Amino acid sequence: MDESLEQLKRYRQSIDNIDAALIHMLAERFKITQAVGRFKAEHALPPADPDREERQIARLRELASAAQLDPVFAEKFLRFVIDEVIHHHKQFSEG
Numbered sequence: 001m002d003e004s005l006e007q008l009k010r011y012r013q014s015i016d017n018i019d020a021a022l023i024h025m026l027a028e029r030f031k032i033t034q035a036v037g038r039f040k041a042e043h044a045l046p047p048a049d050p051d052r053e054e055r056q057i058a059r060l061r062e063l064a065s066a067a068q069l070d071p072v073f074a075e076k077f078l079r080f081v082i083d084e085v086i087h088h089h090k091q092f093s094e095g
């Protein structure tokens with residue numbers, strides 16, 4: 001039992017490292033999209049670009065499948081992130 005608990009602890013340490021990496025990657029992504037939002041507001045471009053999103057989603061779904069990750073989940077995740085970015089872009093263009 002002790003050995004099993006040690007194993008669980010090791011799994012969780014790895015999960016914690018991965019979660020930290022995800023947060024850092026998301027932070028970098030949002031830093032870039034803030035710059036994109038500013039650029040779009042300055043050049044009077046619309047906050048959302050549905051054609052670009054379609055290409056991103058198709059690409060990520062393929063990457064997910066190749067990596068044995070559920071493509072439906074990958075799409076939902078990207079949608080969630082992009083919707084937040086668009087929300088930020090709209091704030092830039094309004095203010």
Ligand SMILES: O=C(O)C(=O)C[C@]1(C(=O)O)C=C[C@@H](O)C=C1
Binds near residue numbers: 033036037082085
């Ligand atoms: O590439 C853009 O034009 C962005 O504003 C970035 C981004 C994204 O988060 O990837 C967000 C909104 C757009 O609809 C498409 C993509």
